[in-house]
């Protein structure tokens with residue numbers, strides 16, 4: 001069974017952390033992953049940096065720009081995490097934009113993911129129908145879970161369709177906006193979280209965008225299975241480097 | 254074979270809508286409604302009236318006698334430079350502001366490079382009393398000060414794009430991010446035949462007025478509605494799409510798309526996307542774009558800010574891949590020389606974007622009895638400083 005599906009069966013709220021590969025320094029990728037697992041994080045999204053990250057706010061944009069300046073590429077990422085499964089056992093997901101994966105070759109990219117032990121992909125600019133028509137068979141061949149996003153504006157009909165072609169979890173974007181830390185969620189989010197939870201989808205939901213601290217984590221996971229923290233963690237790395245990851249995680253739960 | 258968009262939003266293998274889910278409702282709403290709205294009688298009536306009374310259409314089709322003698326062929330200039338705001342861009346912004354109103358939107362966003370599309374957007378927003386925010390790269394704001402001032406005078410807010418390379422592609426990213434954050438009340442007026450479907454097709458249809466007029470104007474002058482060649486410069490490709498539109502499936506007409514080679518195709522400072530680009534995704538569209546082997550989008554260069562875009566619209570990627578159109582690239586120097594020549598032979602100072610198209614006459618011979626229409630996409634007022642610096646005038 002895929003590590004993501006196994007993890008989703010555990011009887012707890014999941015904390016997932018996003019960070020940009022090759023940030024703050026090119027060679028920090030593996031160290032950050034190991035440190036996150038050691039501190040009890042349940043799942044990691046490894047951000048593959050892109051020059052034009054449309055769905056990201058200023059924090060992740062800046063970390064991506066820096067990672068690219070550091071020299072990060074798809075090739076280098078795969079080399080860095082070549083032996084990651086010798087030391088890390090939690091689910092690992094690559095989150096990135098479609099263009100760099102296309103240039104690598106979608107099938108070659110998926111094959112490499114399987115080889116190094118990546119469990120799934122999140123590709124925000126890959127259309128659902130293109131996945132369905134062109135890539136689903138490839139993802140399945142290499143045992144990769146593709147994670148789709150839904151937002152407060154996604155229609156009920158479309159959510160049901162996305163649920164039907166998902167086989168891991170659904171990434172619930174918390175509010176209309178790009179990635180970025182927020183300090184609290186309002187009534188609109190609470191209504192949205194309620195609405196989705198009453199749909200009884202077959203895939204569990206994990207909330208992302210705007211989770212930054214214990215309060216937002218708890219609000220997001222009140223109904224959902226887990227939450228993803230990205231920008232707030234990147235900010236922490238920018239300010240404190242990679243040595244105090246334990247402090248960051250212990251402030252969330 | 255048709256060179257128009259298919260029902261799934263593709264031109265051959267190019268096009269589509271590669272957008273994050275956050276944008277799906279907006280783009281889908283537009284996709285479902287754009288054709289119906291555009292071809293309503295009341296829409297067409299208002300659109301045509303504004304093009305006539307506000308933009309000043311039809312734009313003349315001018316027989317350029319001295320230029321024709323110089324190159325020993327028959328050259329007509331389609332005078333988009335005479336439009337209000339000085340370029341073809343306004344045909345699209347008039348169409349899209351009417352679309353936005355019918356979609357019930359109250360807030361308009363746009364991206365701009367040189368500022369021409371930003372000015373054309375700010376203009377129609379003033380006309381319609383709509384809030385207008387224009388994203389512009391920090392570097393472009395510094396080098397296009399007069400257009401920034403125009404947009405402000407027209408009541409628009411100009412927001413600096415501070416990310417990435419701080420030019421047109423980043424301004425486009427910022428506009429898209431704004432749209433993600435304001436999904437309900439906002440319409441994004443894209444400035445060229447780029448972006449996710451249905452934008453390339455919608456913008457092409459609004460610009461198609463250029464070739465619709467060419468057909469009857471040429472019929473009047475030459476007794477036939479089609480030329481042998483149509484020449485247009487290509488940044489994203491909107492003026493070319495408009496000039497080609499009626500002739501796309503008419504193989505009697507040779508289409509010539511002109512890209513900016515900058516300091517030379519292989520100089521590392523170029524914007525010749527067809528020559529240097531690879532299949533990929535930019536701003537929600539699958540098309541040809543300039544990128545590294547690792548799939549990072551690279552920064553183009555051209556002396557002309559309007560051609561300084563790392564991609565090209567999907568219609569043009571298909572015209573290139575299928576060889577329906579001839580693609581020619583022109584360097585900064587060749588363009589500047591051609592711009593000066595037109596000024597002195599015909600008394601028309603062209604935009605530097607258009608000067609690239611004009612330089613084709615030095616590169617490629619046409620027969621004496623052939624009819625060539627060149628789309629004069631804009632006037633050179635905005636470029637005077639560049640011309641002055643270049644020629645030490």
Ligand SMILES: Cc1ncc(COP(=O)(O)O)c(C=O)c1O
Pocket residue numbers: 340341342367368369370444445446486487488489490491492493558559560604606607630631632
């Ligand atoms: C006069 C003029 N011509 C051409 C262009 C290039 O755009 P497109 O390729 O969309 O026609 C611009 C863009 O700013 C322009 O101002």
